[in-house]
Amino acid sequence: MKHVLRWFLPFWKLRRKGMGILLLITTLAIAAKTVYPYIFKFVIDHLTRDIHYDNILTWVWIILGVGLVREITQWLLPATRYFMNMGIGMDIRLNYFHEIMNKDYSFFARHRTGDLTTRLTDDIDGDLKIAWYAASGILRPVEAFLTLGFSIALMLSLNWRLTLIAVAPLPVIIWVIAKTEHIQQRAYSLRQKRTSETVDVLESAFSGIRIVVGYVAEKAQGKIFRRVMKERVSAEEKVVLIRSFLESLGAMINQVGLVIILFVGGYFVQQGRMSLGEFYAFVAYLSGMTETIWTISWFFVSTKMVEASISRLENLEQFSDAEYGQSRPKKLPPSISIHEASFTFPDSREPILQDISFTIQPGEIAAVTGSVGCGKTTLLNLAIGIYPSTTGDVHLGDIPPRHMEREVLANLIGYVPQEVVLFTGSVRENILMGRDLDETAVLKALKLAAADTEFTLDTILQQGGVGLSGGQKARVALARALVHNPKILIMDDITSALDAKTEGILWQRLREDSINRAVLVTTHREATAKQADKIIWLDQGKIRDICSHVELLEEYSEYRHLFAKP
Structure with a gap:
């Protein structure tokens, strides 16, 4: 992970103002989101006791204000992330385009055009790839950690015993992610390799279409493309299988935890150790933690996916640049x-x-x-x-x-x-x-x-x-x-x-x-x-x-x- 973060650092510095604004919006959005159930706790507790309409009206206005801030920031956050994704993706693509343009003859003798095209397109702009990770991918776990931190702090203030039970599944999910790390990386690297091969076959067939038609070789080209596509589909299926397994496992663990909390929390309410408002707030935070825990665990998965694409770009840097001197002769004999x-x-x-x-x-x-x-x-x-x-x-x-x-x-x-x-x-x-x-x-x-x-x-x-x-x-x-x-x-x-x-x-x-x-x-x-x-x-x-x-x-x-x- 350190390697991925160090690689992105120069591009984040280029957009540091935008990233700073994004972080500010994220913090404001999470604050408004996490405080919302806590406010409802007071409303519910007032409704279950002696009703004071003046107090309830005050809380209603507070809920409306916080809700408005929450909705605006929840709309603004993904939009600004998307624009930042595009901007950083453009910076990365231009950087490596110039990197390729400066290479010497040996580089172009070893790299196919289709493979280079894939590295500057699919590796950067594809689903859960480099451009997505640059803003959305890195700020989603920040959002999740802030949500988790705010939520756990508020849950501890409500009932520390129930809080410990609620966060118990987190280490299990992280352990599973760590154990499958190498499997994920191999699967994502293979998928990118198969994507490059697909582009190569398409480019060869279309650029040489006259030869294909002239030799009535359409069926032969179709067989080649069919073979490459079967290999690509197989690689894509492996990625989908791994993602589906991890998503299902995380959801299952958290759902089991939620059921346990409902029973234990309900028992505490019956015993008078928690108010109904506190129990509502606790369940609301726990329900939100299901997605939060998954976002954090998925961050490690997506980092491995992005690292595979980064490695393909870094591979381009290992080749020497074309060497040119500094001589600027005013007059040079044309010989x-x-x-x-x-x-x-x-x-x-x-x-x-x-x-x-x-x-x-x-x-x-x-x-x-x-x-x-x-x-x-x-x-x-x-x-x-x-x-x-x-x-x-x-x-x-x-x-x-x-x-x-x-x-x-x-x-x-x-x-x-x-x-x-x-x-x-x-x-x-x-x-x-x-x-x-x-x-x-x-x-x-x-x-x-x-x-x-x-x-x-x-x-x-x-x-x-x-x-x-x-x-x-x-x-x-x-x-x-x-x-x-x-x-x-x-x-x-x-x-x-x-x-x-x-x-x-x-x-x-x-x-x-x-x-x-x-x-x-x-x-x-x-x-x-x-x-x-x-x-x-x-x-x-x-x-x-x-x-x-x-x-x-x-x-x-x-x-x-x-x-x-x-």
């Missing part, structure tokens, strides 16, 4: 220089790239080619600092990319990945990505990308570019990379989906605009290789040769086979 660099993934023993050395000068276009899986995309990521070199040196100009400030590196490089990502919104929004650039720059970028005749700036794109061809998606992504006039342009096989005419126009415009720009592109198309000033030929993670396309064709039969048509 790429790699010297004897190698790269190995953290979980791999074999290097993906070995002894890579080459230089690309301003105004030069270099193409990386080779067989599938030879490391072309990895080389691009190494060149711009996304992947850190295991050995050797990588420089943009005369500075390693990871020594530069993040904003400097982003302004220096224009990067078009092989897997194009488009967002819901206009072409303008997809190209600018929040950057403060004028419309002239956007129009110029569209023209350079040979997309000016196909899109207007206000054309609306759907998420993922649904409805666009592969070539259209690639050119919107290229315009995004060119709009800030980068000194270094990196393109990962973006011409593969272009027809010959469009590709010719694209390269003509790029060459004219790249007089002082270093361009590095991967390709398996001969038309693109012909446009390059030099070819970097990769073979199983090593550079086989660096020459012009014509020279490589003349010297190597293996190179000719790379472009041989079947």
